[in-house]
C-alpha cells in the first residue's frame with residue numbers, strides 16, 4: 001500500500017440484483033475517494049465481498065473467496081457484508097484474513113469504516129458492525145452503474161412474508177422503502193449517467209409503499225415520467241401483488257416493458273401451503289391469463305423450487321404439468337436448500353439430493369424447450385434492442401423489449417443505443 005491515490009479495491013458479489021446495486025454504490029463511493037477498481041483475482045489493498053445466504057453453496061463460495069483473497073494479498077483489509085454476514089457474523093469473522101463484518105444497519109457506513117482500516121493499515125482488526133437481527137431496518141439506497149447499459153435501482157428492502165424456506169427476512173428485516181420522490185431523484189442520477197434502461201429491484205419489490213403510505217403503481221407512474229430513461233423492467237413481483245391495475249397500466253404501452261418475472265415456487269397447492277406462500281395455483285393462473293389477454297407478446301420468467309420437504313413424485317408431476325399448461329418463456333429452477341432457523345429445515349420428509357437433481361434436470365429440459373419455442377415464435381418480427389458493451393468473437397449482444405437476446409457484429413457506436421432490428 002502506498003499513498004491514497006494508488007489504493008486498489010476489488011469486489012465480489014453473490015446472489016441477487018439488490019446486492020449488485022449495493023456493490024456498485026460502494027464502488028462509486030470508493031472511486032470518489034481515489035481508489036482504483038481491480039479484479040478480485042488481482043492484488044488489492046481492500047476486498048469487499050457482498051454475500052448471499054439463500055443456499056449453503058453460496059456460504060461456501062464466500063468462504064473460498066476470503067481464503068483466495070487473503071492468500072493473494074495477505075496485508076489487504078477484507079470486508080464482508082450481505083445476508084450471510086448478517087446471519088453468521090462470528091463464523092465469518094473467525095475466518096483468517098477477515099477484518100470487518102458489516103450488517104444491514106451499517107451498510108451506509110461501510111465505505112467509511114473500510115477506508116479508515118485501509119489508511120490505518122489495521123490488518124489486526126477484527127470488527128463486527130451492527131449484525132443484530134433487530135438492527136436490520138435502515139434503508140441503504142443503491143443503484144448499479146459502470147459497465148452496464150442497464151441499471152438496477154433498489155426501491156425496496158426486506159420482507160414481511162416469512163415463507164417457510166427463506167432466510168431473507170431474517171437477514172434483511174421488515175419490508176420498507178424510501179419515498180417515491182427520493183427514488184425519482186436516483187433515477188434522474190442514472191439518466192444523467194447516460195443509462196437508458198432501469199430494472200426496478202427489491203427483496204419483495206411489489207410490497208413497495210408500506211413504510212411511506214404510497215403504492216407500487218404510483219412509483220411506476222412517477223418513474224415513467226423521468227426524462228432520459230426510456231425503458232423499465234420490474235426485476236420480480238409476487239403473484240398476489242401483481243394487481244389487475246398494474247397489468248392494465250403496463251399494457252397501455254408506457255416505458256414499462258412486456259417482461260414479467262414471477263415466483264411460483266411450486267405448481268402444487270399442497271406444497272404452496274406448506275411453503276406459506278400467499279396464493280394458490282388458481283390465483284397464479286388467473287394473473288397470467290390476464291397478462292396474456294392484454295399483452296400477448298410478453299416474456300414470462302418463473303421461479304420454481306424443487307424438492308421442498310414432503311414434495312412427492314406426484315406433487316412434482318403436478319408442478320411440471322402446471323408449468324407446461326402456463327407456458328412460460330423461461331424457468332429459474334432452484335433445488336430446495338435447507339437453511340438454519342427456518343420452519344422448513346425441521347419439516348419431516350426431506351427430499352434426497354439425487355431426487356432434487358433429477359427434478360432440476362426435468363424442469364431444465366422443459367425450460368430449454370419453452371425458451372426455444374418462445375424465441376422461435378418471434379423470428380422475423382421487428383423489435384427494439386438495447387445493445388450492451390460486451391464483445392465476444394467479434395459480436396455484440398442486446399435484449400429486445402420482451403427479453404429475447406439478440407446478437408450482431410460488434411459496432412461500438414451502438415453500445416447503449418436502442419435500435420430497431422428484425423429478430
Ligand code: SF4
Nearest residue numbers: 159161162163166168
Ligand atoms: S416473499 Fe418469501 S421467498 Fe421472497 S423474500 Fe419474502 S420470505 Fe423470502
